[in-house]
Amino acid sequence: MRRSTYARLGAIVAVVALLAAACQRGDDDPDATDEERPAQQEQEGLLQQIRDRGMLRCGVNNTVPGFGFETSGGEIEGFDIDFCTAIAAAVFNTADVEGMIELVPVDAEERFNALRAGEYDVLVRNTTWTSSRDGSEGVAFAHVNFYDGQAMMVRDGEFGAVEEMDGTSVCVTTGTTTELNLADYTAQVGVEVEPVTFSENPQLQEAFISGRCDGWTSDRSQLAGIRSAWPEEEGGPESLVILDDVMSKEPLAPGVLDGDQEWHQAVDWVVNGLILAEELGVDSGNVDQQVQNPDDPQIAGLLGVAFEAETETISVDSGLGLENDFMQAVLEAVGNYGEIFDRHLGPNTPIGLDRGVNALWTDGGVQYAMPFR
Numbered sequence: 627m628r629r630s631t632y633a634r635l636g637a638i639v640a641v642v643a644l645l646a647a648a649c650q651r652g653d654d655d656p657d658a659t660d661e662e663r664p665a666q667q668e669q670e671g672l673l674q675q676i677r678d679r680g681m682l683r684c685g686v687n688n689t690v691p692g693f694g695f696e697t698s699g700g701e702i703e704g705f706d707i708d709f710c711t712a713i714a715a716a717v718f719n720t721a722d723v724e725g726m727i728e729l730v731p732v733d734a735e736e737r738f739n740a741l742r743a744g745e746y747d748v749l750v751r752n753t754t755w756t757s758s759r760d761g762s763e764g765v766a767f768a769h770v771n772f773y774d775g776q777a778m779m780v781r782d783g784e785f786g787a788v789e790e791m792d793g794t795s796v797c798v799t800t801g802t803t804t805e806l807n808l809a810d811y812t813a814q815v816g817v818e819v820e821p822v823t824f825s826e827n828p829q830l831q832e833a834f835i836s837g838r839c840d841g842w843t844s845d846r847s848q849l850a851g852i853r854s855a856w857p858e859e860e861g862g863p864e865s866l867v868i869l870d871d872v873m874s875k876e877p878l879a880p881g882v883l884d885g886d887q888e889w890h891q892a893v894d895w896v897v898n899g900l901i902l903a904e905e906l907g908v909d910s911g912n913v914d915q916q917v918q919n920p921d922d923p924q925i926a927g928l929l930g931v932a933f934e935a936e937t938e939t940i941s942v943d944s945g946l947g948l949e950n951d952f953m954q955a956v957l958e959a960v961g962n963y964g965e966i967f968d969r970h971l972g973p974n975t976p977i978g979l980d981r982g983v984n985a986l987w988t989d990g991g992v993q994y995a996m997p998f999r
Contacts, residue, residue: 672882672889673947676717676747681728684710685746688731689827691851692970692977693752702729705970706750708960709771709880709897713748716896719949721958733825735801738763741883748893749881752848754803765881768894769901771963773983773992776807776873777846779853779866784840788871792817794840797830799823807874808843827852835860845876847971847979854976888947895946899953902928902995903962905986910961917954927998928953953998963993 676682686706687694694704707729714723730746741749742764752774753759755767778788778796785791788811798804800823812819822839824830831852834842842849846868853866880897882890903909906925908916913929920926926933930951946952960966964986971979985991 671947672747672886673717673892680718681726682710682714682717682723682748683728683730683746684713685730685732685737685740685749685751686710687751688729690752690848691855692975692979693848693851694731694750695851695855696731702731703970705772705966706752708966708970709750709900710748712900712956712960713750713880713893713896715955715959716892716948716952719952719955721955723959733801734799735825738765741765741881747882747889752845752878753881754845754876755879755881756803759881764884766884766890767879767881768890769897769995770877770879771897771900772847772878774845774847774876774878776804776811776843776876777849778869778871778873779842779844779849780840780869782861782865782867785869787815787869788812788841788873789815789817791819791841793819795820795822795838797822797824797834797839797842799827799830799844800825803874803876804844811871811873843873845878846872847977850977850979854978891946892948895948896952896956898995899928899956899998900960900963900966901986901993902998903953903957904964905988905995908957908962909965910957913954913957917951924997924999930954 670678684707686702688696688702690704692704694702694706696702710727710729711723714727715721718726728746730740732740732746732749732751737749737751737753738759740746749765752772754774755770759765760767778791780791791812796808796819798808798821805821805823808819808821819841822833824833830839830842833839842852844852849868853863853868856863856866880893882893906928907921908925908928916925917929917931920929920931920933923933930949930953961969967981967984968974971977973980981989981991983991984993987994
């Protein structure tokens with residue numbers, strides 16, 4: 627008799643708990659107010675929200691040639707934009723993501739506020755991973771997709787090093803690590819400069835051209851992109867020189883909001899997978915072949931297919947919240963890390979960058995991918 631009573635009580639408690647959980651999720655509550663909906667959405671991870679929405683919103687730069695630059699046709703292209711495409715391909719598990727990505731241009735000063743406000747899902751905008759951004763700004767950074775360093779660009783023949791620039795003015799983007807690095811480095815080499823700050827590159831370029839600035843400091847890769855597109859009426863790229871001084875370390879990485887581990891893992895492993903694909907020799911041209919007959923278990927794990935060994939079948943389910951074969955769609959959409967680099971930044975582009983420190987670790991660089999196992 628007592629056991630039957632306890633069973634009935636247990637059933638009632640279970641029903642109440644299920645009803646409470648359903649109310650908390652609010653997924654099917656059409657009467658929820660605008661104030662209640664954000665709280666309901668927090669119960670559902672961002673990865674699933676993006677899938678339900680059918681659109682990935684990516685915060686980007688649209689003023690840096692090579693990384694994120696708006697063309698005369700109104701399209702935003704570049705290295706970072708391909709990473710947005712790669713993330714979308716992974717989320718929706720398709721290489722055809724047309725209409726599934728919204729690129730949201732955002733300036734350096736407002737990028738973190740906009741991320742916290744939910745204006746986009748992931749920030750892929752030449753953003754340096756620092757302790758304060760990781761901590762007080764509440765940004766969780768994924769695998770570094772570009773290792774950079776701050777540099778100084780000047781007019782050809784005016785200066786040979788930053789230590790020669792005492793008493794000059796320097797253009798710098800406000801709201802960036804660049805301002806602090808400039809102060810630290812000039813103090814280190816014993817010169818005083820006057821920062822001239824603006825929020826956007828076009829404003830900096832106008833100030834530099836007008837003579838308000840003797841130098842322009844930013845990430846070396848960004849300066850290389852700006853230099854490559856320098857107006858011919860202002861002397862073209864040959865009229866500018868990027869000095870050899872390395873003023874800082876700038877590890878650039880995609881960022882998402884803290885607190886959603888599944889979404890952070892998804893972005894992190896897309897970047898990691900692109901690097902690993904290059905290391906393993908898998909690219910947009912041979913991915914289909916490798917899916918059908920992978921050369922080894924590492925490639926099979928990357929592509930989410932089984933590997934038929936002599937004595938066993940090896941398969942990997944990473945439990946990342948993405949489809950197990952998501953890297954197939956990613957590689958079909960954008961290729962591997964090396965393909966992205968060569969397409970937008972490499973020696974055969976106007977930017978003309980060597981891989982340098984961004985070479986694979988097997989080639990003397992620091993790009994090192996974690997295994998899919």
